[in-house]
Amino acid sequence: MSAPSAPKNTPKVTEREARQVAEAAREQDWRKPSFAKELFLGRFRLDLIHPHPMPPADDVRRGEAFLARLRDFCETKIDGALIERDAKIPDEVINGLKELGALGMKIDPKYGGLGLTQVYYNRALALVGSANPAIGALLSAHQSIGVPQPLKLFGSQEQKDTFLPRLARTDISAFLLTEPDVGSDPARLATSAVPDGPDYILDGVKLWTTNGVVADLLVVMARVPKSVGHKGGITAFVVEADAPGITVENRNAFMGLRGLENGVTRFHRVRVPAANRIGPEGAGLKIALTTLNTGRLSLPAMCVGAGKWCLKIAREWSAVREQWGRPVARHEAVGAKISFIAATTFALEAVVDLASQMADEDRNDIRIEAALAKLYGSEMGCLMADELVQIRGGRGFETADSLAARGERAVPAEQLLRDLRINRIFEGSTEIMHLLIAREAVDAHLKVAGDLIDPDKPLSAKAKAGANAAGFYARWLPKLVAGPGQLPRTYSEFHPSGHPDLSTHLRYVERSARKLARSTFYAMSRWQGRMETKQGFLGRIVDIGAELFAMSAACVRAEHLRTTGDHGREAYQLADAFCHQSRIRTEELFTRLWSNTDNLDRRVVDAVLAGAYTWLEQGVVDPSGEGPWIADATPGPATRENVHRTIR
Numbered sequence: 001m002s003a004p005s006a007p008k009n010t011p012k013v014t015e016r017e018a019r020q021v022a023e024a025a026r027e028q029d030w031r032k033p034s035f036a037k038e039l040f041l042g043r044f045r046l047d048l049i050h051p052h053p054m055p056p057a058d059d060v061r062r063g064e065a066f067l068a069r070l071r072d073f074c075e076t077k078i079d080g081a082l083i084e085r086d087a088k089i090p091d092e093v094i095n096g097l098k099e100l101g102a103l104g105m106k107i108d109p110k111y112g113g114l115g116l117t118q119v120y121y122n123r124a125l126a127l128v129g130s131a132n133p134a135i136g137a138l139l140s141a142h143q144s145i146g147v148p149q150p151l152k153l154f155g156s157q158e159q160k161d162t163f164l165p166r167l168a169r170t171d172i173s174a175f176l177l178t179e180p181d182v183g184s185d186p187a188r189l190a191t192s193a194v195p196d197g198p199d200y201i202l203d204g205v206k207l208w209t210t211n212g213v214v215a216d217l218l219v220v221m222a223r224v225p226k227s228v229g230h231k232g233g234i235t236a237f238v239v240e241a242d243a244p245g246i247t248v249e250n251r252n253a254f255m256g257l258r259g260l261e262n263g264v265t266r267f268h269r270v271r272v273p274a275a276n277r278i279g280p281e282g283a284g285l286k287i288a289l290t291t292l293n294t295g296r297l298s299l300p301a302m303c304v305g306a307g308k309w310c311l312k313i314a315r316e317w318s319a320v321r322e323q324w325g326r327p328v329a330r331h332e333a334v335g336a337k338i339s340f341i342a343a344t345t346f347a348l349e350a351v352v353d354l355a356s357q358m359a360d361e362d363r364n365d366i367r368i369e370a371a372l373a374k375l376y377g378s379e380m381g382c383l384m385a386d387e388l389v390q391i392r393g394g395r396g397f398e399t400a401d402s403l404a405a406r407g408e409r410a411v412p413a414e415q416l417l418r419d420l421r422i423n424r425i426f427e428g429s430t431e432i433m434h435l436l437i438a439r440e441a442v443d444a445h446l447k448v449a450g451d452l453i454d455p456d457k458p459l460s461a462k463a464k465a466g467a468n469a470a471g472f473y474a475r476w477l478p479k480l481v482a483g484p485g486q487l488p489r490t491y492s493e494f495h496p497s498g499h500p501d502l503s504t505h506l507r508y509v510e511r512s513a514r515k516l517a518r519s520t521f522y523a524m525s526r527w528q529g530r531m532e533t534k535q536g537f538l539g540r541i542v543d544i545g546a547e548l549f550a551m552s553a554a555c556v557r558a559e560h561l562r563t564t565g566d567h568g569r570e571a572y573q574l575a576d577a578f579c580h581q582s583r584i585r586t587e588e589l590f591t592r593l594w595s596n597t598d599n600l601d602r603r604v605v606d607a608v609l610a611g612a613y614t615w616l617e618q619g620v621v622d623p624s625g626e627g628p629w630i631a632d633a634t635p636g637p638a639t640r641e642n643v644h645r646t647i648r
Helices: 016-023 033-040 057-077 081-085 091-100 118-131 133-147 148-154 157-171 284-295 296-318 331-363 369-390 400-405 413-424 430-440 443-453 459-480 503-533 535-563 566-593 598-609
Strands: 173-176 193-198 199-210 217-224 233-240 247-249 262-273
Touching: 016 296, 033 430, 033 535, 057 118, 057 233, 057 430, 057 459, 081 369, 081 400, 091 133, 118 133, 118 217, 118 296, 133 173, 133 199, 133 233, 133 284, 133 296, 148 284, 148 400, 157 217, 173 199, 199 217, 199 233, 217 262, 217 284, 233 262, 233 284, 284 369, 296 331, 296 369, 296 413, 331 535, 331 566, 369 400, 369 413, 369 430, 369 535, 430 443, 430 459, 430 535, 443 459, 443 503, 459 503, 503 535, 503 566, 535 566, 535 598
Parallel strands: 173 217, 193 217
Antiparallel strands: 193 199, 199 262, 217 233, 247 262
16 A cells, blocks of 8 residues: 655644634624523523524515425426436436526525525425435535625625626536645645736645536635735635636545535636635635535535435334334334434424524524534434434345335435435534534633633733633633522423423423533633543533534424414424433433543554554455555646536
């Protein structure tokens, strides 16, 4: 096996420098309230989410009308089995989506778009993603992180007038950040954009460019060198995909999402007008992160759609399949899985709809809520698909084509499991989401006490931070001792006559939020500057917050459905089941905060990397091919055929 290699122009940065780049890209201020932020601080602000926010009637009318047209298209024009076999979405399907206006779901009507709300955009993605997840990924990458959203938030009026009409009807967009040796560590970004008169010259290679193979317009993140008249830094550009010097060198293939148009794109002396720069130089990462604040909601939305389909198949199959004289659903081991799928689908839809409606109203800061939705949805979506495969047994492992060939219903359960797996990696892996959310969760602590644990700060700064921290914690800590969750009649409106008692779950959330905040404070006191290295602990803190958020959303949604007369009794039952299941997971996570194998695992990892266990690897053959672990992405002219294609 060849030795590891990396692009020769990848910047070398220290761990501290990498953190500083990420920190500089964060949105620093909290100008609006945040339910999840308050939750991590031990304050259960139910008033921020209850009563459940409601969309305007006109938004509902337009959204429902589009969903009806989209459903008809999905049922009559999309052949998911064909896409899976051919590993390609037919051009006529994409052109049909263009004619429907699906490329412009989130684009303002004055630019030719549909102007749907975040709620209905997400419901559309759930619907089309159920027909074929690769189509959902195409539309999501185009609108959630592709050119339209950054232009909406940061583009000039001229840029909006120039590009948004194209993006609403004809042009597909892609987002290009990742590089062969650069993933979630943008400080090492190697693609350069060198000023040259009124233009910039782009050089570099981008990896995993979702939609990049068929895109017409690209958002490209590149590093501008600092020079006279140029601030420099990572900067965002809109780039025409057919510009001279751009080569799509490969269409990548994956274990799932076989229709995904994802590739490797090389830039060699590509000239981009300065007018195509989005925002100022150095604002690229901030633009990317801000775009993702709501953009991340598209993935859990499609996980909701997957959960709904899992529930339908589980219900239909387990009522027909008999074992030992009764339907398998009546056996407790299988019934528990069906209950998990039903309750989790209800809760996940509650989380996504609540966060989406808050995004539409723009009253709250939802950066943590959206991140929690992405984290929770991607993890739970995979679990639900895995449970469906288990419920189906051998048929769950068998492909839909094989089932059909021998005369049974072509149920693509194994495909769903493969397709959903990427969501735990897309748009921030679970591990990165843990760190991102944890950073936001402890932001209030770092604002008052950060200088105390920063080894580079002088004593004067530490003294000032100590005084500020003393005042903050003198006010904050006493409030974590007792709260409404200890009063038996609190949240009584969530215990209407004849319904399960959801108030007990909300009291549990309130008590647990305070316990979570106390645990975080204790950990910061114990580890101080080493807190950022305790990724296992931080991950569990975030997972607890995700469960508490999901329980809150489920209860609020159930009460909303009850008061609107829409399946209220059934919603209360599902919310109650979910909260009981979630509380068991939460208690386990609380236990694992302090009872875990983190230190032991670290010692084992050190030994693995030192080669102490290579004897354990003996007795097998390695089927891997030859080649470097990371492909060389040194800038230069393309040596491979351009596989880019335009869909018209």
